[in-house]
């Protein structure tokens with residue numbers, strides 16, 4: 001049976017008829033075409049599918065799309081302002097935080113949420129807060145460096 005749901009995604013109101021069994025991640029990727037939300041484990045472990053739901057990080061693979069009815073969602077595609085990268089994107093790029101970058105969308109969304117809550121995290125707090133996101137390539141130090149670069153950019157210490 002299909003259900004009509006409406007949510008705002010990256011600033012655009014979207015109404016869809018979807019089956020109740022479908023995950024939010026699948027709907028975002030397949031119905032809306034925003035494939036920047038990656039799917040790794042599909043059971044809540046890797047964090048690749050992290051989006052912001054009402055400003056909070058959420059795993060889109062663990063949610064049914066019908067649960068997002070009425071919600072405000074931001075995906076990785078909604079971070080930049082046109083051609084202007086979000087400070088966290090700019091910082092991760094400058095710090096060369098990623099290798100294959102499969103994990104990058106999830107880390108970026110988690111980092112945006114982290115810095116909203118705590119604009120000046122210590123390295124330990126960064127590691128703790130991002131511990132729900134897995135990266136198979138980097139060993140994480142370059143990602144922590146990227147978050148610290150983002151802190152400096154947002155604070156105005158770097159342009």
Ligand code: FES
Nearest residue numbers: 040042044047061
């Ligand atoms: S794909 Fe959602 S947590 Fe891994």
Ligand code: FES
Nearest residue numbers: 099101135136137
């Ligand atoms: S850079 Fe490859 S999984 Fe993180």
